[in-house]
Amino acid sequence: MESEGIVPLNNSIFNAKMANHTIDIYFFTMSPPSRAALLLMRALGLKHNIKIVNVLAGEQMNPEFIKINPLHTIPVINDGGFILPDSNAIMKYLVDQYAKDDSLFPRDPKKSAIVIQRLFFVSGYLFPRFVAYHLPTMKDGVKGAEEDLNKLNETFSMMDNYVQGQTWFAGNNMTVADFAAISLISTIYACGSCDISAHQNLFQWFQKTKTAMESFGYDEVMQAGAEAFGALYKSRLK
Known part of the structure; x- marks a missing residue:
């Protein structure tokens, strides 16, 4: 199941580079780390596709998902072929790559x-x-x-x-x-x-x-x- 994320174009921190760019996020709503990563994407105004991985149904163990993430954990993002698991790593990457300043992850x-x-x-x-x-x-x-x-x-x-x-x-x-x-x-x-x-x-x-x-x-x-x-x-x- 997929749903296209809404891009808040009126968001003061929206990154214009995302106008024609979409990040896939493998997500399950009951997963706290999944929600942390997705909410940050929303905060940054990043266009995204949500790809549901139903953990309760064991979909994280499907062979096609394990090819994406051998750790079979969520969330995972696919940013133009750059695949990254782990919510903390994902959030650090998203801020470094797309945020207009470093307030969400300081460089100091x-x-x-x-x-x-x-x-x-x-x-x-x-x-x-x-x-x-x-x-x-x-x-x-x-x-x-x-x-x-x-x-x-x-x-x-x-x-x-x-x-x-x-x-x-x-x-x-x-x-x-x-x-x-x-x-x-x-x-x-x-x-x-x-x-x-x-x-x-x-x-x-x-x-x-x-x-x-x-x-x-x-x-x-x-x-x-x-x-x-x-x-x-x-x-x-x-």
């Missing part, structure tokens, strides 16, 4: 290092702990282990400290780190599996970031996917 070594560290935090702490607690429910219909819930709440406390006293997840400007983090926080919140509001700084960041991303299509891309995951999680828990 110190600011860049903070963004990279936050991305590693999301992929190395938040994502695996999210999976560890929610997978038993999604797979077997049983509640995740208390130990895994405690580790997830520990991760929220770390994030709460990160955003204390600053506007965004990696500093005072919105960056790709915010896209990566909110893709998971929105999903967990939709599941109702953890009390994110107990972490005041993190919850304030979450609410503020949702509002800031509305003009990129937050509700259509991020919220819809999070709610779909949350609905499935709740149905399996019953």
Whole structure:
């Protein structure tokens, strides 16, 4: 299934190079990393084709997809024959290649290092702990282990400290780190599996970031996917 992305020509950061250029993105709405990459594409005003890979149906294991990405993960982009998996790598590439400035991924070594560290935090702490607690429910219909819930709440406390006293997840400007983090926080919140509001700084960041991303299509891309995951999680828990 394919659908052509809408190019926001009135977007102040729209790149004219994209007028006759389309990027394919292999995507599944329940996948937080997929949504992070797609929402960034929308933010950058990049024309795109969405190619659905239904993970629940095992389509990521189809031979034709494995030829594209031997890791059989999503998202993947195909930009004129340049194929790239991994949402963090994709977001870095898209900013470097198409953004009109470096605000979303700074070139300054110190600011860049903070963004990279936050991305590693999301992929190395938040994502695996999210999976560890929610997978038993999604797979077997049983509640995740208390130990895994405690580790997830520990991760929220770390994030709460990160955003204390600053506007965004990696500093005072919105960056790709915010896209990566909110893709998971929105999903967990939709599941109702953890009390994110107990972490005041993190919850304030979450609410503020949702509002800031509305003009990129937050509700259509991020919220819809999070709610779909949350609905499935709740149905399996019953």
